[in-house]
Amino acid sequence: MIDLAGLSPAALVASLMVAATPIMLAAIGELVVEKSGVLNLGVEGMMIIGAVCGFVAAVETGSPVVGLCAAIAGGMLLALIFAVLTQVLLSNQVATGLALTLFGLGLAAMMGQSYAGIKPPPTPRLDVPVLSDLPGLGPILFSHDGVLYLSIAVVFGVWLFLRQSRAGLVLRATGENHDAAHALGYKVVRIRIAAILFGGAMAGLGGAYLSLIRVPQWTEGMTAGAGWIALAIVVFAAWKPWRILIGAYLFGGVTMLQLNLQAIGVGIGVAYLSMAPYIVTILVLVIMSADRRRASLNAPACLGRAFHAST
Amino acid sequence: MTTLLDVRGMTKAYPGVLACDGIAFDIREGEIHALLGENGAGKSTLVKMIYGLVRPDSGEMRLGGTLFAPPEPRAALADGVAMVFQHFSLFEALTVAENIALGMDDPPNAATLVKRIRDVSTSYGLAVDPDRIVGDLSAGERQRVEIVRCLLQSPRILIMDEPTSVLTPQEVALLFRTLKTLAAEGTSILYISHKLEEIRILCDRATILRNGQVVATCIPAGETARSLAAMMVGSGLAVPEKHRAKPGETLLEISGLSMRSMSPFGTRLKDITFSLRAGEVLGIAGVAGNGQDELLLALSGEERSPPGTIMLASRDVGPLGPSARRYLGLLAAPEQRLGHAAAPDMSLSENALITAAVRRRLVRRGWSGLIDWPATDRYAHEVITAFDVRTPGVTNAAKSLSGGNLQKFVIGREILQDPRVLVVNQPTWGVDAAAAAAIRIALIELAEQGTGVLVISQDLDELMEISDSFSVIAGGRLTAPQPTRGATVEDIGLLMGSTGASDAAA
Numbered sequence: 001m002i003d004l005a006g007l008s009p010a011a012l013v014a015s016l017m018v019a020a021t022p023i024m025l026a027a028i029g030e031l032v033v034e035k036s037g038v039l040n041l042g043v044e045g046m047m048i049i050g051a052v053c054g055f056v057a058a059v060e061t062g063s064p065v066v067g068l069c070a071a072i073a074g075g076m077l078l079a080l081i082f083a084v085l086t087q088v089l090l091s092n093q094v095a096t097g098l099a100l101t102l103f104g105l106g107l108a109a110m111m112g113q114s115y116a117g118i119k120p121p122p123t124p125r126l127d128v129p130v131l132s133d134l135p136g137l138g139p140i141l142f143s144h145d146g147v148l149y150l151s152i153a154v155v156f157g158v159w160l161f162l163r164q165s166r167a168g169l170v171l172r173a174t175g176e177n178h179d180a181a182h183a184l185g186y187k188v189v190r191i192r193i194a195a196i197l198f199g200g201a202m203a204g205l206g207g208a209y210l211s212l213i214r215v216p217q218w219t220e221g222m223t224a225g226a227g228w229i230a231l232a233i234v235v236f237a238a239w240k241p242w243r244i245l246i247g248a249y250l251f252g253g254v255t256m257l258q259l260n261l262q263a264i265g266v267g268i269g270v271a272y273l274s275m276a277p278y279i280v281t282i283l284v285l286v287i288m289s290a291d292r293r294r295a296s297l298n299a300p301a302c303l304g305r306a307f308h309a310s311t
Numbered sequence: 312m313t314t315l316l317d318v319r320g321m322t323k324a325y326p327g328v329l330a331c332d333g334i335a336f337d338i339r340e341g342e343i344h345a346l347l348g349e350n351g352a353g354k355s356t357l358v359k360m361i362y363g364l365v366r367p368d369s370g371e372m373r374l375g376g377t378l379f380a381p382p383e384p385r386a387a388l389a390d391g392v393a394m395v396f397q398h399f400s401l402f403e404a405l406t407v408a409e410n411i412a413l414g415m416d417d418p419p420n421a422a423t424l425v426k427r428i429r430d431v432s433t434s435y436g437l438a439v440d441p442d443r444i445v446g447d448l449s450a451g452e453r454q455r456v457e458i459v460r461c462l463l464q465s466p467r468i469l470i471m472d473e474p475t476s477v478l479t480p481q482e483v484a485l486l487f488r489t490l491k492t493l494a495a496e497g498t499s500i501l502y503i504s505h506k507l508e509e510i511r512i513l514c515d516r517a518t519i520l521r522n523g524q525v526v527a528t529c530i531p532a533g534e535t536a537r538s539l540a541a542m543m544v545g546s547g548l549a550v551p552e553k554h555r556a557k558p559g560e561t562l563l564e565i566s567g568l569s570m571r572s573m574s575p576f577g578t579r580l581k582d583i584t585f586s587l588r589a590g591e592v593l594g595i596a597g598v599a600g601n602g603q604d605e606l607l608l609a610l611s612g613e614e615r616s617p618p619g620t621i622m623l624a625s626r627d628v629g630p631l632g633p634s635a636r637r638y639l640g641l642l643a644a645p646e647q648r649l650g651h652a653a654a655p656d657m658s659l660s661e662n663a664l665i666t667a668a669v670r671r672r673l674v675r676r677g678w679s680g681l682i683d684w685p686a687t688d689r690y691a692h693e694v695i696t697a698f699d700v701r702t703p704g705v706t707n708a709a710k711s712l713s714g715g716n717l718q719k720f721v722i723g724r725e726i727l728q729d730p731r732v733l734v735v736n737q738p739t740w741g742v743d744a745a746a747a748a749a750i751r752i753a754l755i756e757l758a759e760q761g762t763g764v765l766v767i768s769q770d771l772d773e774l775m776e777i778s779d780s781f782s783v784i785a786g787g788r789l790t791a792p793q794p795t796r797g798a799t800v801e802d803i804g805l806l807m808g809s810t811g812a813s814d815a816a817a
Contacts, residue, residue, distance in 0.1 A: 169412065177400070184413055
């Protein structure tokens, strides 16, 4: 007999937001990277480096804020390697991105060896007085940590940047037709490097959210494919910032639902429940890209193509 | 008139070629100055140097008396040099207004910009809607967007690189009116083209380039098209002789073919119906992006079509793929040479094998299925000799050939397979005059041997020259074929513009 009463909707929504935040941060960063015309498959590697850098820095200094900053720096540093290789030395983006993921996973495992099993300093919640005690809405809207609010602000900020600002227009133009952008005098390589660094920063922050806030602990390989899900969500979102939010929360929702279902003992194998979020992602992607025409309409036309200025 | 731009001794070398060799000429204020020459004569390189896209090895330019050496296009724009590109430099997924804002140094806010776009487009008769997505616009409309983008910067010199190659005759007339208005207001225009009649009508003076050098400067109104051509090419040209049509039985029959395009900004084919007889050359005219690419894909078999829509000698080939159609004798040569017709990094032998494997039996029959390399090399050699392809050998990569040579190879590779029906798209696009004439002659000879030839082209003069009858494709629809004899370029032009006439007239 299943005890569905054990599923509290408010708690479920609150926890799915926490589960979705790392993916959302990494995905919104990758969206900006892809909008500039670069395909960085190293998201997973940048996330795990962010997770370990943030964890180590937070444990050593005792400050979660220092940890988060270190995670951003770590993600950017790894992204910088990718930027130099693909934008300056013109290496293949797909191969370099894959290598970045492998490199990041290995390096993180080495860095985090002596930190397994330690508890990081807790990150305070921003409990809004009175409001967070509201039944239902309180835990959903007013009782989270600062990074979660920041992630929503970043999505809004990216939307505003791409849609309203001139710099955002130039970035989109670069991803759309790099030769034309170059002919108009825009610095294609510089714009792309900046976008890649932003992507690295967001992936790093997303990784640290996992190790410092959501779990919070360091275990080897703890990102467990979150970076790949983030990449998939960018496609799911058809390169639109608000849909990143929907996609990430959908994935987070299925993840939390299956965990809750496991907890109350539904008669479905644990293995099937655990794979549910990934299967849902794959299904959604298949449905989304069934119409090849529509799928390619939103994709940046120069995505993944190397740019070499002719002189 | 005073001299605005003075160019002296401009030289630029690329590995193996001297693209520009000490070029000197000048442009006066308010003058329409033509830069005339064959492909590879150095026009594009020269213009890129003026626009700051390419740095010269030596030489200097003076703009209004002061030294002018733009390190990048932005600097050239700031000094008043604007350029409309041959291959449009627009962003398809963005709106007209966004595209124009990108081309400006210091764009005003969106509302002001839209108003200024409207102002410029009404005062120069350049109808554009600022809110539309560029990917949905016709070639003529896109060009207007580029011109408006340039005009908003109030340039002193406007460079136009082969502006009419994608326009209908009516759109060309509209463009010429705009350019003359601009020149009358004091803007200088550098007009690059190899179309002689246009230059005679439009331009005040002409500088003629050949092999990277200035060979003549003249007043085009005082020359004939023939004398200009002689200066440009340096020798006479073979002119294709049109054969007398003796059409045989119907080979290819297309009826009610409707297909959607697989590319996001493509054109849907709507109820295409025509038939092609043995020995006939049927021309399909139309402005780029009206369904030509989709029609070629449907005929080559790259896109399958519903049963019964494509019949080759009374056999339904609609559901068959490219290899099966080739086996039955329906061959096609697409427009895009590098990347579609030929694989750029593969050798000429390998490229010959790709399409000729079936009909020339270059793959051994039986269980092994191995490639017969000696036979493949011989076939590639045969193509090279028969079509005078200039290349060191069959092992050279396709991308190492010049446009004209590769085009001769790509067309020759199909012709020597003895097709029953050959479909070609833009057979002489971007090819120098001598190679173009050779390709046209080869197509006519092929038809004389009883092949049905379908030529899709935007070059009306070419279609007039080689086709027995022609249709016009516009908005994915095809008009009924009519005999070429007695028709004029203007007639075809009117048909081409008929579906897009609303915007051309606006």
